Amino acid sequence: METVALPSFIFKPFSGLKESLSKWKYLSFAQKVSLGYLLVLLVSLPLLITTMAGGAIYFRSRAYSPPATPPTPPNPSPTPVPSTLVNGSFENDSDNNNLPDGWSVLNTGADDGRFLYPEAPDGTYVVKFTPVRRVGFKTIYQQKNISGSSQDVWNFRLWTKTEMTDPRGKVRVRITFRNSRNNISQTVNYDLQKTNIGTYQSGTLTAPQAYNQVIFYIQSSISQGEVFLDDVVLYR
Numbered sequence: 264m265e266t267v268a269l270p271s272f273i274f275k276p277f278s279g280l281k282e283s284l285s286k287w288k289y290l291s292f293a294q295k296v297s298l299g300y301l302l303v304l305l306v307s308l309p310l311l312i313t314t315m316a317g318g319a320i321y322f323r324s325r326a327y328s329p330p331a332t333p334p335t336p337p338n339p340s341p342t343p344v345p346s347t348l349v350n351g352s353f354e355n356d357s358d359n360n361n362l363p364d365g366w367s368v369l370n371t372g373a374d375d376g377r378f379l380y381p382e383a384p385d386g387t388y389v390v391k392f393t394p395v396r397r398v399g400f401k402t403i404y405q406q407k408n409i410s411g412s413s414q415d416v417w418n419f420r421l422w423t424k425t426e427m428t429d430p431r432g433k434v435r436v437r438i439t440f441r442n443s444r445n446n447i448s449q450t451v452n453y454d455l456q457k458t459n460i461g462t463y464q465s466g467t468l469t470a471p472q473a474y475n476q477v478i479f480y481i482q483s484s485i486s487q488g489e490v491f492l493d494d495v496v497l498y499r
């Protein structure tokens with residue numbers, strides 16, 4: 264078999280090694296064992312470091328797993344406030360005629376009014392308006408003899424829900440500020456959001472004149488699906 268001579272530069276980098284290996288046979292047994300240990304240590308050290316680092320990352324990743332977020336209650340009850348209105352929860356109906364105590368209605372039918380409703384956020388009853396068939400608003404209201412000045416800010420809050428996602432028509436809150444001395448009335452409206460997820464809504468209405476009577480209305484001209492109201496408060 265013919266041997267092919269390799270160029271000398273191939274062996275050059277290994278010449279030191281070659282020399283060391285040639286000296287191997289002159290080393291004592293103890294020196295050989297020591298060198299062997301050193302070699303084993305050099306090989307195993309990176310493996311040990313890699314394993315420990317991997318373990319640390321594993322335990323770190325376990326320790327840092329994000330905690331489960333508690334679910335937001337779908338219908339958080341707002342802080343109670345003193346209200347000018349009576350029976351804003353619609354729970355009371357002493358004569359059982361579905362017109363809640365303390366309230367009056369306009370333009371409503373037999374199926375409108377106090378209604379047993381499992382989703383009621385305050386008690387077990389709401390006020391329900393069935394769809395409006397003609398032009399106009401179904402209305403529930405309270406009239407109060409309260410005196411005040413122009414620019415008084417009135418706050419309202421109530422829970423509303425429409426049966427449909429975005430039905431035709433409006434749900435609104437309005438206040439008529441009446442001055443019986445000069446018999447002038449001015450009315451301020453606030454259009455509510457229409458939402459088929461039961462929602463608390465709040466807002467303000469500012470008196471445009473001095474008054475000695477306040478009439479607070481909740482009105483619906485929704486012509487598609489029903490409207491539900493509950494937990495109404497009004498305060499100045």
Ligand SMILES: [Ca+2]
Pocket residue numbers: 352353354383384385386387388389493494
């Ligand atoms: Ca209620």
Ligand SMILES: [Ca+2]
Pocket residue numbers: 356357358359360361362363364
């Ligand atoms: Ca009644």
